[in-house]
Amino acid sequence: MAYIPSHALAGLRNYKYKGVDKSLISNYVLNPFWNWFVTLWPEWVAPNMITLSGLAFVLINFATLSFYDPTYLTARGGATSPPNWVYFTWAAGLFLYQTFDAIDGKQARRTGMAGPLGEMFDHGCDALNTTLGVILACYALNLGRSWWTFASQVATLANFYLTTWEEYHTGQLYLGIFSGPVEGILMIVIIFIITGFTGPALWDQKILSLTRLENVEWIASRVPNLAINVCFMLFAGVGLAFNIITSYTNVFKARRTSQKYVVKPLLYLLPFPASVLVQVAWLNQPSLRNSDIINSPAFVPFLCAWGLQFAHVVGRMIIAHVTSQPFPVWDPMYIWSIIGAIDANMPFLFDRPPLIQHSPERTERFVYVVLVVAFVTYARFVMLVVSDITDYLGIACLTVRKRDANGVWKSAVGMRMRPTEKRGLLD
Incomplete structure (x- = not known):
């Protein structure tokens, strides 16, 4: 399929990134550090290479989980936690990911390589990090294979x-x-650091018991004594509700200013809850109680497959944004999850056993098939989109190069903006 039709390529030249960051920590603490950190990078380093290097830290974090606790990914039953020092490496890796993700745009402006390709590349890596980050964070919180981990994935995506x-x-x-x-x-970096000192078992403790507030009758009679990790999940739910209200408020103001329908954008939110319902239906297998995906080694591959499907979805949304195309409502990547959901619920829907997932082993194999298909499809999407954008704009993806008027490749450093255009590059 053509992700960027020929008639939409012209929109790439009209695209200009706009952003608003109201975070006090970002503006007054991290941004000065980022402004200094980006100056350590030579101008011949491509911004997309910085983005990719940041993602590599998260992949290394995930690889250490696979190395120190392979049973969590490959076997049924309980898992053994890695050494506590590993969580410190996860904290460092995630912080470096955040830092690299923050400076890639600054490097793009330093080298004159800012544009739609950078946004797509940045958001694509963010989408992959989202799922891997959920798996690692929930593991550190001792949530393991559970509906709480699934709920965390839902809230984050x-x-x-x-x-x-x-x-x-x-x-x-x-x-x-x-x-x-x-x-x-x-917040997740802090969770990793605390887990490094105490181990994951800390997060299973009851919050009122740990703080000794259970001895205060007024509090104990009104506040449920929940586990700390459950409190984090509830906090994430409150944050999601707040973000829904904030996001729609911003969309409402923008649409009203441009005199466009203010309700229609809400319809474009429906594909996500619909996809969540499909994943829930697939996880909830009536014929395999206590042996379904959520209780098996297929759970992490299931989350990864869903994460790749989601990355494909938001990738198409970003392409639609930078090329001024219609919002993508349907994504064919979810066909495989729909097949899995229908097949898993054959006993409920048609009073007959599943055709594919009639045993735990067959279920795990099918999940891995969906994971492979999702990986190949997303990799193809990235290659095709990168190829279309670089060919049309005459730029390179992982090197600081541009084509001049004669079609000759030259360093973008020597072709970048005039000095008067460099003011505020790091803002």
């Missing part, structure tokens, strides 16, 4: 979908006082 949906309808990326890319990541 929903926030990402909301941000992309909002950017499509407002024309700018909006980060509020508390946002996932800044405060959310820092």
Whole structure:
């Protein structure tokens, strides 16, 4: 399929990134550090290479989980936690990911390589990090294979979908006082650090018992004594509700200013909850109680397959935004999940056993098939889109090069903006 039709390529030259960041931590603490850190990079380093290097830190984090606790990914039953020092490496890796993700745009402006390709590349890596980050964070919180981990995936992907949906309808990326890319990541970094000192078992303790507030009758009689990790999940739910209200408020204002329908954008939110319902239906297998996906080694591959499907969805949303195309409502990647959901619920729908997933082993194999298909499809999407954008704009993806008027490749550093255009590059 053509992700960018020929008639939409012209929109790439008209695209200009717009962003608003109201985070106090970002503006007064991290941004000065980022402005200094980007100056350490030579101008011949491509911004997309910085983005890709940042994602590599998260992949290394995931690889250490696979190395120290392979049973979590490959076997049934309980898992053994990795050494506590590993969580410190996860904290460092995630913080470096955040730092690299923050400076790639600054490097793009330094080298004159800012444009739609950078936004697509940046958001694509963010989408992949979202799922891997959920798996690692929930593992550190000792949630393991559970519906809480699934709920965390839902909340995290929903926030990402909301941000992309909002950017499509407002024309700018909006980060509020508390946002996932800044405060959310820092919160997970702190969780990793605490887990490194105490181990994951800390998060199973009851919050009122740990704080000894259960001895205060007024509090104990009104506040449920929930586990700390459950409290984090509830906090994520409150944050999601707040982001829904904030995102729609921004879209409402933008649409009303441009005298467009203010209700129609809400319809474009429906594909995400519909996809969540499909995943829930697939996880909830009537014929395999206590042996279904959520209790098997297929759970992490299931989350990864869903994450790749989601990355494909938001990738198409970003392409639609930068090329001024219609909002993509349907994505064919979800066909495989729909097949899995219908097949898993054959006993409920048609009073007959599943055709594919009639045993735990067959279910696991099918999940891995969906994971492979999702990976190949998303990889193809990235290659085709990168090829279309670089060919049309005459730029390279992972090197600082541009084609001049004669079609000759030259360093973009020597072709970048005039000095008067460099003011405020790091802002």
